[in-house]
Amino acid sequence: MTDLTFITKTKQLIDSLKSVCANYGLGNDGNEFKIITQVFLYKFMNDKFAYEAKKLEDYQLAKAPNFQQALEKLDEEQYSFLLIYIDANTPQLYPHQTITYLHNKQNTDDFAKLFDDTLRDISIHNTEIYSVKSASGAKDKMFDELSNFISDASQRDAFCKALISKLFEFSFEGMFNEKYDFFATIFEYLIKDYNTDSGGKYAEYYTPHAVARIMAAIMVNDQPKGVKVYDPSAGSGTLLMNIAHAIGENNCSIYSEDISQKSSNMLRLNLVLNNLSHSIPHIIKGNTILEPYYREEKFDYIVSNPPFKLDFSDFSTALDTDINKKRFFAGIPNVPKAKKESMAIYLLFIQHIMYSLSEKGKAAIVVPTGFITAQSGIERKIREAMIEQKLLRGVVSMPSNIFASTGTNVSVLFLDNKADAEHIVLVDASKLGQTIKEGKNQRTVLSLQEEQRIIDIMNNKVPEDDFSVVVSAEDIKAKNYSFSAGQYFEVKIDYVDITAEEFKEKMEGFEIKLRQLFAEGNALDVEIQKQLKGLKYERN
Structure with a gap:
């Protein structure tokens, strides 16, 4: 099966699950998100277990004419050893917990209870590697009692049977020996109706894949091993997935924190789909700014697209403590009397990231472009510190509307504790890209050639007329610590004979x-x- 065929069939599965929800009155219901993503996770765990079990040659399960029957014939001791031999990051299921088993039991009385009990038992048995922790250390449950989202109890059995029937029709197994990059398309399609960018207190803004690819390719230009990668405002994990692929899934451990339970659950699913389930224990649902779970941890790679504007007045005074003096060295933004939702919380995230870098650490941070030229306040203090600490590697100013969800112009800061202070690269990519319409919004899309142009300029430190400059820390000081490439471009006069x-x-x-x-x-x-x-x- 080709990637394209696989993606098409998987999208059809997602659509059919949504259709089941709609048929039972849950279309666009607040619980539809939980049902779709949790059922999809169960499907993936089921097929991943089967794939890994069939790789164990001693059990000959791959050659069995009926995998389910062969699984059920194993005695208790044989099955215990099977679970021991199977890869440690693989979900562990028992024969009575598979989709095939449930499909065969559809005519059982009280099927909805059997369905819910099965998912609950799978959650309990796989807590250590699949549960998301809160900052307090409490672990979540992977699956809700999904049948209870149907208010009419008489329809619950039929609803659960319909879900299992859809899951039984298609298998992921044929694609597990392929590279996982294509799952980004599946994941984005899976959550496109739920990863809202319409606002709200904790709105998750989807980082465009072009921006994520550029950040990863500029940060990772060697072959690191055993490194720790961190995102203090992870969302659904687009940035983390891209940098993990650039480093190599087996060469890094992912760490993250996000205040949104929804985002944490999305990230868990994204890690599972991208062969990074070994990092699920490092996903934390918590408030990074107020009570960072990884306060004293240092990281080799940090990526972040933090919220630019967010009301944190509820806990702003609690940040002014001795323990935070070093972390928030440039200060804490004042709480305005009006428009508290416009508070520049991203300034706290930048300082937290600088504090969290290891001695060899690198970071890439999406910021509003206004940050790179502000002549006073916390913004200016942060930029001064980046120069004084020889931390700035470069800046890329992106085109307008690179995010469909916001018209704010953005730039990406690249920090490196081993940065070359004599060759800092500033790129003005604002004129690149093509404008396309997405619903009511307009978005600028970069071509692969334009992405590569930015990457090559940054990595090779190449000055290019009206596009990039290579400057020293002293040059930046002379320009009042401006990080804008345009302020360093030469004004040229063409003479004609x-x-x-x-x-x-x-x-x-x-x-x-x-x-x-x-x-x-x-x-x-x-x-x-x-x-x-x-x-x-x-x-x-």
Whole structure:
């Protein structure tokens, strides 16, 4: 099966699951997201278990005419050893927990209870590697009792049977020996109706894949091993997936924190789909700014697209503590009297990231472009610190509307504790890309060639007229710590050789134009004087 066929069939599976929800009154319901993503996770776990079990040659399960029957014939001791031999990051299921088993039991009385109990038992048995922790250490449950989302109890059995029937029709197994990059398309399609960018207190903004690819390709230009990668505002994990693929899934451990439970669950699913389930125990649902779970941890790679504007007035005063003095070295943004939702929380994330870098650490942070030129306040203090600490590697200013969800112009800061302070690369990519319409929004899309141009300029430190400059830390200090490439571009005057006749012709043209302008000016003066003479004083 080709990738395209696989993607098409998987999208059909997702659509059919959504259709089941709609048929039972849950279309666009708030619980539809939980049902679709959790059922999809169960499907993936089921097929991944079967794929890994069939690789164990001693059990000959791959050659069995009926995998389910062969699984059920194993005695307790054999099955215990099977679970021991299977890859440690593989979900562990028992024969009575597979989709095939449930499909065969559809005529059982109280099928909805069997369905819910099965998912609950799978969740309990796989807690160690698949559960998301909160900052307090409590672990979530992977699956809700999905049948209870159907208010009419008489329809619950039929609803669960319909879900199992859809899951039984298609298998992921044929694609597990392929590279996982194509799952980004599946994941985005799976959550496109749920990863809202319409606002709200904790709106998740989807980082465009072009931006994520550029960040990863610039950060990872060697072959690191055993490194720790962190995102303090992970969302659904687009940035983390891209950098993990660039490093190699087996060469890194992923760490993340996000205040949104929905985002944490999305990230878990994204890690599973991208062969990174070994990092699920490092996903934390918590408030990175107020109570960072990884406060004293240092990371080799940090990526972040933090929220630019968010009301954190509820806990802003709690940040002003001795323990936070070093972390928030440039200060904490003031709480405005109005429009509290416009508070620049991203300034706290930047400082947190700088604090969290290891001695060899690198970071890439999406910021509003206004940050790179602000001449006062916390923004200026942060930029000064980046230069004084020789931390800035470069900046890329992106085109307008690179995010469909916001018109804010963005730039990407690249930090590196081993940065070359004599060769800092500033790129103005604002004129690149093609504008396309997505629903009511317009978005700028970069071509692969444009992406590569940005990557090559940054990695090779190449100056290019009106596109990039290579400057020193001292140059940046002389420009009031501006990180904008445009402020360093040379103003060039093109000189053209002309003949004496051409010069004479141009001068005559100028003289004629000037005479015309003088004549028009004189006529206007006469008219004004005429109007002035006509004015009379009248007393009321």
